[in-house]
Every structure is written in structure tokens, then in C-alpha cells.
Amino acid sequence: MTSPRRAPAAARRSEATRRAILDAALDLAAEVGYARLSIEAIAARAGAGKQTIYRWWPSKGAVLFDALLALSDGADGPAELPDTGDLEADLKAVLRATVEEFADPRVSEPMRALSVEVLLDERLAAEYRERLDGPVRAMKLRRLQAAREAGQLAPDADLDIVLDMIWGPVRDRWLYREGPLTADFADAVVETALDGLRPRP
Amino acid sequence: MTSPRRAPAAARRSEATRRAILDAALDLAAEVGYARLSIEAIAARAGAGKQTIYRWWPSKGAVLFDALLALSDGADGPAELPDTGDLEADLKAVLRATVEEFADPRVSEPMRALSVEVLLDERLAAEYRERLDGPVRAMKLRRLQAAREAGQLAPDADLDIVLDMIWGPVRDRWLYREGPLTADFADAVVETALDGLRPRP
Amino acid sequence: MTSPRRAPAAARRSEATRRAILDAALDLAAEVGYARLSIEAIAARAGAGKQTIYRWWPSKGAVLFDALLALSDGADGPAELPDTGDLEADLKAVLRATVEEFADPRVSEPMRALSVEVLLDERLAAEYRERLDGPVRAMKLRRLQAAREAGQLAPDADLDIVLDMIWGPVRDRWLYREGPLTADFADAVVETALDGLRPRP
Amino acid sequence: MTSPRRAPAAARRSEATRRAILDAALDLAAEVGYARLSIEAIAARAGAGKQTIYRWWPSKGAVLFDALLALSDGADGPAELPDTGDLEADLKAVLRATVEEFADPRVSEPMRALSVEVLLDERLAAEYRERLDGPVRAMKLRRLQAAREAGQLAPDADLDIVLDMIWGPVRDRWLYREGPLTADFADAVVETALDGLRPRP
DNA sequence: TATTAATCGAGACGGTACGTCGAGTCTTTAC
DNA sequence: GTAAAGACTCGACGTACCGTCTCGATTAATA
Known part of the structure; x- marks a missing residue:
């Protein structure tokens, strides 16, 4: 049984060229932004032929996807979030790190570019959820x-929604440039989410 | 005090053509999506010359912006959110309405198209926040x-963050197509946000 | 019986505007050449509305036509060519004057522009022959x-062809920029035409 | 020694497309005339992309130029004018042929279009003289x-001017539509030029 | 002298074509 | 067989003018 066959035989593929293309995509995204990010420019910057890109990736978004995947694979972050026992502190630390990442154009701009592609391309969105967002979300x-098992979260909380309530505001503020994205903001989000909105008795 | 003067004298402007262009933009966005939404197509559909669009709008995003503005002006929704005294019920009602809007391609697709433009264009983003998102947010x-004055919210809650925690998850789920966008989901978000994440004593 | 009525009642026509338009046409032709000579530019330069041009002239060529007509009316050259009795000397004098006119961009460039219009527009060509070229040719x-009556030309010469043989080479050299357009060239043309090509016994 | 390099490497150039473009240019010129001859129309008729035209030719005039060059290369007319020993007869024959060519819209209309371009574009004019008019003129x-060596022309005649005196009137009459362009007219021009204007003793 | 109708400047309008960019496909040559 | 190179068709971009069409605001002949 063969795999869905989404690319030609990878055996002969040039790894150097692959890396050059992903690097060029990242660099160009950071430099000129999504609007001016073209396949032609990526190929030229990478010293590759356009066809080489089309041979291995179905779309510009897919290139960005792999480029960002390579970026995070390279960093090879911890497979787990820190667990010091103090949920609030741990969440604040992680959210502050996220805020810092968004401040780095080398990450932020390709991410924005990929986001646009994901917003527009349902197939890419599915792949994004599965391979990039999914593992992090898990x-x-x-x-x-x-935390819930440790009694630090309400036992009946819908954790998916909890997750969106914590990371969503940060992502939104970045995506729509809705306000300053600072560590203080990250802290405030965590506190507000944990305490809930109702007055405590 | 004069405005920044971003367009020629509006006195002679053809209202009929303006409406036709906005309608065409809305229709096309709903029909073919952002990817295939071109100024040329809008002009052709509207029976207008391209130059007429360029005369009055600086970008495709600006057209979409006005088109959606006109859509909501037309609806001329309530100037205030309902206030029955029951915060939870009111929020659920509003959020369910939002979910329903997202289900209508005539609203959802132009909105997605505008979102993409806003994500990419800082100037448009500023205008978006000020003229479209701003009033609703206020x-x-x-x-x-x-609600806070009525003692239904914690007195020290940062309302901006509260707002993002409630509406953010819905918008994100729509934007990234992260899961089914249902009335139940809207209810769950409101409940989770209000109750907070910590276990109640 | 009414005239062909090719323009509205001229009674109320603004003479100042008419002059401004013709001057602007001449100036612009001399400055930027035919290629960049647009009705819009003429109107702007003249401080006139486009419609004022369209009201009185059917085409850009017609404007140029009138502009050049006004130019030569202004000069109001002699109604007759000089006749000193010496045909060769007279022709040389006239042809040298023609050469000099072609050297003046204020005449040459509008003339070139008009020529192009005439080449392309049969109706304008007819009017050109009748009202501009015709009188001069006559x-x-x-x-x-x-000269023929004075025995200085062969009695059976076809004078139309003679005329073309004398002025044609000068006009062609100007039109196609085929070589230096000098007084010497004018002299040589006259001499060659008069002497004929066959060896004299 | 390298050429001025005015176009990309011609190695990969599609000959079929080149021919299609030149043919389309010729056809359209003959059909609709210069005024309506657009690059877009040529591309559409040729089934080519506009960019392919812009890649290889700097202007519409250059396309016409090559088209007419191909036309005359195709005909591959005699490398020399006939020389029966009878200059008058030979010239009449050639001039009659010219008159006939001008009567064929498939030649005449593209030629007129090219003439207009040449009149307006000095660079094109230079190329025209060098590559199209030049060889014929030589x-x-x-x-x-x-003929002069055979004693049939005056030994001191300026042959360039002689040439203009013979072919100029025919070209002018065509260009400006100044009168019927017939074989008789061609004959009369040759006779008048040869006999000269002065009365023969 | 006041009326009134045509002309005026201005410029928006629906169009056509421009010349450029990039998309995605195809072909040729080198390795 | 992959890769670099780059020509190809196609579609859209944003711009320049076209010729037509209103708009007040002159303005000049008529009442």
C-alpha cells in the first residue's frame, strides 16, 4: 500500500536546495512581508528554479508551513510545558514566551504570512491544525x-475552551494589532482567566 | 478642520455606482471567496470602470471595509447590547447571534476577505479598529x-481582557476553522468565562 | 439651406479660450511631442475644460490643424512666391525657407503631430489638402x-509632378529623418530637378 | 563583439509564437488599421501572452517592423533591380510594382502603421533606415x-537626390492620399525626372 | 437693465489599452 | 531523474486618456 503520494520520489531530492528554499522563504517573509512574498522571489533568493518549488510543494502556504515547521524543529522546544505545580506561574511563563516570539519578525512575519494562507485555504488549514498547531495544543x-487533576482547575471545565480563553486573546491582539503585546498583558490574561469574571465571595 | 482628504470632491459622486460597487464586492466575496476577488471583477460586476473604484478607495480592502460597513449600517443593529439584568443570558444571546452571522456566507466571506486585508495592511487595520470593530467593542x-456596576463582575476585572476572552474564542474558531461553530459552543464559552477556571469552593 | 453644422453657434464662443487651447496645443506638441500630446493635457495647460475642446473640434488632429493654421495666418506669409524672373534662384530661396521652418521645433513638432493625424484620418487628410496644403500648393x-510661360520650364511638364519632385525630397527627409536638412540640400534638389537626370549634350 | 543585447537569450525562443505574432500584427493592421491596432489585440489574435511580445519587442512599431521585414524576406525579392539597359523602362517597371504594392492593403496598411511609428520614434526611424529602407535604397x-556609368545619367548627378525625386512623389502621394496612385502616374514621374524640367533645346 | 440660455471650468463616469508582475506549466541543458 | 534556467499563457494590477455626461458659475445677446 502506497502513501497518498503527494510528491515525487524523495530519494533523489536535494536537501541543500530544500533548506535554501525554506530559508529564503523565512528571510523574505521577515524582510518584505506577505504581500510581496512571491514564489519567484523565493526561488531567486534560494538560487533554485521555480519548478523545484512546484515539484515539492503545492502552494506558497505549504512552503511557509514547512519553513516554520523546520524553524520550530530546529529550536526543538521542550516536548512538554513546564510543570512546577504552580499553574498560574507556569502559564504566565509560557504566555510571556509566546509574546516574545511574536515580537521577533523572523518568526512573526512568516507566521503572519502562513496565517493568511491558512485563513484562505481550507486544506492547508487542516494540515496546519494537524501538524503545527495540533501538537502544541495537545x-x-x-x-x-x-492542573485539573491537581485540583487547580474546576473539574467540569472544558479544557479546549480554557485553552482558547488563555491563548486566544494574545493571538488576536497580535493578529489584528489590537494593542501592545507585553508581558504584563500576558500576566493579566492568565489572572483574569483563572479568577473568572464573577465576583468572588 | 479638514479631513485628511483621501478622495476627490464627493459632491459629484454617483451614489448608485457606489452602491453597485459595494454590492458587487459583497456578492463576489460570498461567491468566489477572497482568493478570486479582484478589483477588475468587482468593477465588471458593478458595471463600473476600474478607475471609479480607484478614485474612491485606496485598496481592495478599503472597498470591502465600506461594503461591510454598509451592510451593518443597513441592518442598523441595536445601538446597545440587551440588558435584561441577567448577564449570562444576555451574553449567550449575543454570542449566539454572532455565531449565526458567521454561518451566513454573505457576511462571513466578505468578513474573511476583509480580515485578510486587515492582517496585512496596518493602515487598514487602524481604520478597521476605529470604525468597524471599535464601536461594537465600545x-x-x-x-x-x-454588569460590573450591578455587582455581576469582579470589581477589579480588566474588561478589555474579559471581552477578548468571551468573543476571542468564537472569532478564532471561525477564522482558523478550528471546530464546529455552534450555539452550544457559544454557551460553553460564556459559562466558562464567567465561572473562571479555578474550582469554586 | 443650412451649412453642415459641425459646431454650435459660434456667437458666444470665447475667443480667449480658443486661443489658449491652440497655444497650449502648439506648446505641448513642441515640448513633449506627439506621443504624449493628449486632449487632457491640452485642456489642462489651456486652463479649459475638456468639453470645451470637444465642443468645437472633432479630434485632436483638428485642434492641431487649427493651431497650425493660426500660426501661418499669424505669419500671414506672402500670398505669392517671389518671382524675380530667375526660377532657380526663387525656388532655392523658398526651399531654404522651408528647410528653416522644419528646423524650428515650435513649427516642426506640431507639424509632425498633424502629419501623423493626417496619415491616419482620411477625413482630416481631405481637409488638410483643402485648407492647409492646397493654397500653398496652388x-x-x-x-x-x-516660369513655364516664360519659357523656363518644358512646355509639356506635368507641374503637379514637378512640384512633388522639388518639395517632396525635402519633406521626406524631414518626415523620415533621412539625413541632414540643410540649405545646401535644398539647393541641390532644385538644381537636380531643373537639370534633369539625363546627361546634357 | 557582442550585440547591444536588447532581448533575452534567443535560444529558447518559440519560433511558432514569433511567427504567429508577426502574422497577427500584419492581419490586424490590414483589417482594422493603425488606429485600432493594439498590442493586446495582436497578442489575443496570435494566441500569445502580452508578456511574450514585450519580452522580445520594445514597442508596437518594432513588431510591425519585424512583421514587414518577414514579409519582404518571405517574398525574397530580387537582390537587384532589373537592368535591361533601358533605364527609363526599368524604372517604370519598378515604380509600377511599387504602386501595385501600395494598392494591397495587406502590405499598405502595415506599412502605413509602421510609417507612423517611424515618424514618431527616432530610434525606430534609425533602425528602419538601416534594416528596411537601407538595403532597398542601396x-x-x-x-x-x-546607368550613370552607361552614360544614361548626368555624370555629376547626386544619386541620393535623384532617388528621392523618383520614389518620393509616389510615396508622398500614398502617404498623404494626395491623388490617384496609378501606373500612369508612375510613368509620368519617371519621364519628368529623367527629362528634367527645363525645356530641351 | 434684467432675463435667460449657451458656454465655461471642472471633473466623475464607463471604457480601452497600457506596460508590469507573478502564477503555474512546459521545455531544454547540465549534472 | 533532479535541478537551474527561463520562455510560455494567462490574469490582475494600477495608470493614462478617451469621449460622454452632468454640474454650478459666468457671460453675453435679447427682451
């Missing part, structure tokens, strides 16, 4: 699960 | 303010 | 006629 | 030279 859920 | 804040 | 023919 | 001069 990791976050595991930490929340642990 | 209205939401007023309702939360009233 | 004048030339009268001088040649006089 | 051929004509050789025939006149031979």
Missing part, C-alpha cells in the same frame, strides 16, 4: 489536564 | 461595565 | 506656371 | 550608378 491540554 | 464594554 | 503651381 | 542606388 501539549497545552496535557498541562491543563494535570 | 458597546460590548458598556454592557460589561453595567 | 501658389507654388502659379509660380511654376509663370 | 539596391536602387546601384542601378542608378550603373
Whole structure:
């Protein structure tokens, strides 16, 4: 049984060229932004032929996808979120790190570019959820699960929604440039989410 | 005090053509999606010359912007969110309405198209926040303010963050197509946000 | 019986605007050449509305036509070619004057522009022959006629062709920029035409 | 020594497309005339992309130029004018052929279009003289030279001017539509030029 | 002298074509 | 067989003018 066959035989593929293309995509996204990010420019910057890109990736978004995947694989972040026992502190630390990442154009701009592609391309969106967002989300859920088991979260909380309530505001503020994206903001989000909105008795 | 003067004298402007262009933009966005939404197509559909669009709008995003503005002006929704005294019920009602809007391609597709433009164009983003998102946001804040004064929200809650925690998850789920966007989901979000994440004593 | 009525009642016509338009046409032709000579530019330069041009002239060529007509009316050259009795000397004098006119961009460039219009527009060509070229040609023919009667030209010469043989080479050299357009060239043309090509016994 | 390099590497150039474009240019010029001859129309008729035209030719005039060059290369007319020993007869034959060519819209209309371009574009004019008009002119001069050596032309005649005196009137009459362009007219021009204007003793 | 109708400047309008960019496909040559 | 190179068709971009069409605001002949 063969795999869905989404690319030609990878055996002869040039790894150097592959890396050059992903690097060029990242660099160009950071430099000129999504609007001016063209396949032609990526190929030229990478010293590759256009066809080489089309041979291995179905779309510009897919290139960005792999480029960002390579970026995070390279960093090879911890497979798990920190668990010091103090949920609030741990979440603040992680969210502050996220805020810092968004401040780095080398990450932020390709991410924005990929976001646009994902917003427009349902197939890419599915792949994005599965391969990029998914694992991170699962990791976050595991930490929340642990917290719930430790009695730090309401036992009946819908953890998916909890997750969106914590990371969503940060992502939105970045995506729509809705306000300053600072560590203080990250802290405030965590506190507000944990305490809930109703007055405590 | 004069405005920044971003367009020629509006006196002679043809209202019929303006409407035709906005309608065409809305129709086309709903029909073919952002990817295939071109100024040329809008002009052709509207029976207008391209130059007429360029005369009055600086970008495709600006057209979409006005088109959606006109759509909501037309609806001329309530200037205030409902206030029955029951915050939870009111929020659920509003959020369910939002979910329903997202289900209508005539609203959802132009909105997605505008979102993409806003994500990419800082100037448009500023205008978006000021003229489209801003008033709605202010209205939401007023309702939360009233709730806080009525003792239904923690007195020290940062209402901006509260707002993002409630509407953010819905918008994100729509934007990234992260899961089914249902009335139940809207209810769950409101409940989770209000109750907070920590276990109640 | 009414005239062909090719323009509205001229009574109220603004003479100042008419002059401004013709001047602007001449100036612009001399400055930027035919390629960049647009009705919009003429109107702007003249401080006139486009419609004022369209009201009185059917085409850009017609404007140029009138502009050049006004130019030569202004000069109001002699109604007849000089006749000193010496045909060769007279022709040389006239042809040298023509050469000099072609060297003046204020005449040459509008003329070139008009030529292009005439080449392309049969109706304009007819009017050109009748009202601009015609009178000049008739004048030339009268001088040649006089010369023939004075026994200085072969009695059976076709004067129309003679005329083309004398002025044609000068106009062609100007039109196609085929070589230096000098007084010497004018002299040589006259001499060659008069002497004929066959060896004299 | 390298050429001025005015176009990309011609190695990969599609000959079929090149022919299709030149043919389309010729056809359209003959059909709709210069005024309506657009690059877009040529591309559409040729089934080519506009960019392919812009890649290889700098202007519409250059396309027409090559098209007419191909036309005459195709005909591959005699490398020399006929020389029966009878100059008058030979010139009449050639001039009659010219008159006939002008009567064929498939030649005449593209020629008129090219003329307009040449009139307006000095660079094109230079190329025109060098590559289209030049060789023909040299051929004509050789025939006149031979005639002069055979004692059929005045030994001191300026052959360039002679040439203009013979072919100029025909071209002018065509260009400006100044009168019927017939074989008789061609004959009369040759006779008048040869006999000269002065009365023969 | 006041009326009134045509002309005026201005410029928006629906169009056509421009010349450029990039998309995605195809072909040729080198490795 | 992959890769670099780059020509190809196609579609859209944003711009320049076209010729037509209103708009008040002159303005000049008529009442």
C-alpha cells in the first residue's frame, strides 16, 4: 500500500536546495512581508528554479508551513510545558514566551504570512491544525489536564475552551494589532482567566 | 478642520455606482471567496470602470471595509447590547447571534476577505479598529461595565481582557476553522468565562 | 439651406479660450511631442475644460490643424512666391525657407503631430489638402506656371509632378529623418530637378 | 563583439509564437488599421501572452517592423533591380510594382502603421533606415550608378537626390492620399525626372 | 437693465489599452 | 531523474486618456 503520494520520489531530492528554499522563504517573509512574498522571489533568493518549488510543494502556504515547521524543529522546544505545580506561574511563563516570539519578525512575519494562507485555504488549514498547531495544543491540554487533576482547575471545565480563553486573546491582539503585546498583558490574561469574571465571595 | 482628504470632491459622486460597487464586492466575496476577488471583477460586476473604484478607495480592502460597513449600517443593529439584568443570558444571546452571522456566507466571506486585508495592511487595520470593530467593542464594554456596576463582575476585572476572552474564542474558531461553530459552543464559552477556571469552593 | 453644422453657434464662443487651447496645443506638441500630446493635457495647460475642446473640434488632429493654421495666418506669409524672373534662384530661396521652418521645433513638432493625424484620418487628410496644403500648393503651381510661360520650364511638364519632385525630397527627409536638412540640400534638389537626370549634350 | 543585447537569450525562443505574432500584427493592421491596432489585440489574435511580445519587442512599431521585414524576406525579392539597359523602362517597371504594392492593403496598411511609428520614434526611424529602407535604397542606388556609368545619367548627378525625386512623389502621394496612385502616374514621374524640367533645346 | 440660455471650468463616469508582475506549466541543458 | 534556467499563457494590477455626461458659475445677446 502506497502513501497518498503527494510528491515525487524523495530519494533523489536535494536537501541543500530544500533548506535554501525554506530559508529564503523565512528571510523574505521577515524582510518584505506577505504581500510581496512571491514564489519567484523565493526561488531567486534560494538560487533554485521555480519548478523545484512546484515539484515539492503545492502552494506558497505549504512552503511557509514547512519553513516554520523546520524553524520550530530546529529550536526543538521542550516536548512538554513546564510543570512546577504552580499553574498560574507556569502559564504566565509560557504566555510571556509566546509574546516574545511574536515580537521577533523572523518568526512573526512568516507566521503572519502562513496565517493568511491558512485563513484562505481550507486544506492547508487542516494540515496546519494537524501538524503545527495540533501538537502544541495537545501539549497545552496535557498541562491543563494535570492542573485539573491537581485540583487547580474546576473539574467540569472544558479544557479546549480554557485553552482558547488563555491563548486566544494574545493571538488576536497580535493578529489584528489590537494593542501592545507585553508581558504584563500576558500576566493579566492568565489572572483574569483563572479568577473568572464573577465576583468572588 | 479638514479631513485628511483621501478622495476627490464627493459632491459629484454617483451614489448608485457606489452602491453597485459595494454590492458587487459583497456578492463576489460570498461567491468566489477572497482568493478570486479582484478589483477588475468587482468593477465588471458593478458595471463600473476600474478607475471609479480607484478614485474612491485606496485598496481592495478599503472597498470591502465600506461594503461591510454598509451592510451593518443597513441592518442598523441595536445601538446597545440587551440588558435584561441577567448577564449570562444576555451574553449567550449575543454570542449566539454572532455565531449565526458567521454561518451566513454573505457576511462571513466578505468578513474573511476583509480580515485578510486587515492582517496585512496596518493602515487598514487602524481604520478597521476605529470604525468597524471599535464601536461594537465600545458597546460590548458598556454592557460589561453595567454588569460590573450591578455587582455581576469582579470589581477589579480588566474588561478589555474579559471581552477578548468571551468573543476571542468564537472569532478564532471561525477564522482558523478550528471546530464546529455552534450555539452550544457559544454557551460553553460564556459559562466558562464567567465561572473562571479555578474550582469554586 | 443650412451649412453642415459641425459646431454650435459660434456667437458666444470665447475667443480667449480658443486661443489658449491652440497655444497650449502648439506648446505641448513642441515640448513633449506627439506621443504624449493628449486632449487632457491640452485642456489642462489651456486652463479649459475638456468639453470645451470637444465642443468645437472633432479630434485632436483638428485642434492641431487649427493651431497650425493660426500660426501661418499669424505669419500671414506672402500670398505669392517671389518671382524675380530667375526660377532657380526663387525656388532655392523658398526651399531654404522651408528647410528653416522644419528646423524650428515650435513649427516642426506640431507639424509632425498633424502629419501623423493626417496619415491616419482620411477625413482630416481631405481637409488638410483643402485648407492647409492646397493654397500653398496652388501658389507654388502659379509660380511654376509663370516660369513655364516664360519659357523656363518644358512646355509639356506635368507641374503637379514637378512640384512633388522639388518639395517632396525635402519633406521626406524631414518626415523620415533621412539625413541632414540643410540649405545646401535644398539647393541641390532644385538644381537636380531643373537639370534633369539625363546627361546634357 | 557582442550585440547591444536588447532581448533575452534567443535560444529558447518559440519560433511558432514569433511567427504567429508577426502574422497577427500584419492581419490586424490590414483589417482594422493603425488606429485600432493594439498590442493586446495582436497578442489575443496570435494566441500569445502580452508578456511574450514585450519580452522580445520594445514597442508596437518594432513588431510591425519585424512583421514587414518577414514579409519582404518571405517574398525574397530580387537582390537587384532589373537592368535591361533601358533605364527609363526599368524604372517604370519598378515604380509600377511599387504602386501595385501600395494598392494591397495587406502590405499598405502595415506599412502605413509602421510609417507612423517611424515618424514618431527616432530610434525606430534609425533602425528602419538601416534594416528596411537601407538595403532597398542601396539596391536602387546601384542601378542608378550603373546607368550613370552607361552614360544614361548626368555624370555629376547626386544619386541620393535623384532617388528621392523618383520614389518620393509616389510615396508622398500614398502617404498623404494626395491623388490617384496609378501606373500612369508612375510613368509620368519617371519621364519628368529623367527629362528634367527645363525645356530641351 | 434684467432675463435667460449657451458656454465655461471642472471633473466623475464607463471604457480601452497600457506596460508590469507573478502564477503555474512546459521545455531544454547540465549534472 | 533532479535541478537551474527561463520562455510560455494567462490574469490582475494600477495608470493614462478617451469621449460622454452632468454640474454650478459666468457671460453675453435679447427682451
